[in-house]
Amino acid sequence: MLISLIKKECSMWMKSIVFYAYVIILIVFYVSQLEGGELIRKPEPGGDDYGYIYSDDENIIMNGTLKDLVCDFESERDFATYPVGFYKSVTLSEGEREQLASCISRLCKMSREEWEQALVEYSAGYSVEYDELGRETVEEKVPWPIVVPSDMTYEEFEAIMEEVSDIIGPGNNYEKENLKEHAEVKMTYEQALLEYDNILYKDKVSGAYARLFCDYIGIILGLLPVFFGTARVLKDKRSQVKEVVYAKKAGTAAIVCSRYLGIVIMIFLPVLLLSFLPMSKAVFVAKTAGVKVDYLAFVKYAAGWLLPTVLFVTAFSYAITELTEGFLAILAGMVVWFTALFSSVTLQWAGWNLIPRFNSLGEYNLFLYLRPQLVANRIFYTVLALMLLGLTLTVYALKRKGVLKNGKVSENLGS
């Protein structure tokens, strides 16, 4: 019964304009964002740009962190924190700002007046220009003046940063484990070569491309399934067949689950088909370098990384639309998508964000470091999706029994 209902659902989507719009959008998004992108090449000695890496050098970590802290402090904007993985802005009181300024003074061993004056002089010689493509060119006439003195030990620095972290609150960018993220430096040739070997032998080339594919496609999959869930529920309402379906012999679970799985299949299949394009690029690179390629990498990454997003967003829109029988799910989905996309700490981060990011080709070691949080994140959204599906089942069952009427919450409360 379930299988035949799923087949019916899929064939229904095959006749829907929403499905074809989705496929076109997916292809356009892929082509505009990923096609023609970089190929993995062996680094040549003597190059001037091998990309960036986080440094382990304590001096670089200390000075990078201090610079970011001063910039954050002087911008007078709220501090971004992620106490439970989600974004929360923190506004410091005047007293807390005074304490923070005192920490900065202790870090650079300058009085507040001295470092503020130094910053004014630096800012006067600093300019930034944007070209046609929005790329920025920075010009600094005076080198950055607020630095950690050479006699400060890393332990002393960490102790002061702990105070800074306590002032701002949990989940901030200045916690002990996040300090390294302030020390982004250019990669050396040797580091670039090691990175290249990791891509060839550990990632088997296709893994690196699959991560980048998931990063970009995850952005659009955080939003598009919303339209399917909403469209499916409203289709019954518009065709005025709700009562007819209620009277059918099929069980509630079979009806709801077949619709849900039908949507998930119709969303996920085009993604898998689309992955053949970057896969062919990975095969080309692997063949050129003479190494083996993992042909299943895209399927594995897509199933583990993208499928939970599809499951959650579909369940979310399905549940809200079943409950309200309106377009609220689209607006709510838009808010969820917006929040998820713009609350990523960096472009390589998962936390508890619906749209995990890994916007780089390669960086295998960084991925290994982030993998546990990515796995926890994906399990969390899968469980959440199942809970929402359970809610949808309950609502639909109550509607079928006539306990809930139109799906309008206000009407149900009033009756």
Place this chain on the structure above:
Amino acid sequence: MEKFLKISAVNFKYNLLPHLLVSMLLCLAAPLFIGTRNLDTYQVAKIMEAYLCLLGIILLIPVFIPDMNKDIRDLIASKRMPVYSLHIIRTLWALFFLVLMSLAFLGVLKGENCAFDFGEMFYTVMANALFLGGMGMFVFALFDQAVFAYMIPLVYYVINFGGRKHFGNFYLFSMQVGHFTEKHYLLAGGLIFMAGAVLLRKIVTSFSFVLS
């Protein structure tokens, strides 16, 4: 006038209100997502172009939702009052609240010590909002599919984050890199979309009524 007030009241109660509440929520929730104090002109432009312009989608697309049902549409078409008058009244109310909320939001930013040209930023948010909302209205009128009408402008908005090279003068985020010219095109495009949508809806409604 009496008819105008009656239609406005019904539109407000049964159509506009939930969308208005979502719009207000979007404005009030802004400080949770974005900094709103001491911003320079580029940072304010970012809020206008990437955040506040979504009000256009939320407020303008629902203009056609009440007569999505064919029976209701036929009923409206049978009345003496032309259907486009009804749509124009709903559109004007959506525009009124769009203008009101944009002005209030910009006023708050001014109060938060942000440095920007008020008129220029107002024009920016209106151009983007009208273009996206107008696009949704047009898609709605063309396909008679509300979900599709939300989908297309939202996807257009998302794809714009990939950069300006595919969009030319219809690039949404030009003010963030100091380009204002695109806003004239977006505003004109938005107005054409809206007018086209009302006209198209009139034709569709009259045609289906005559056929039935």
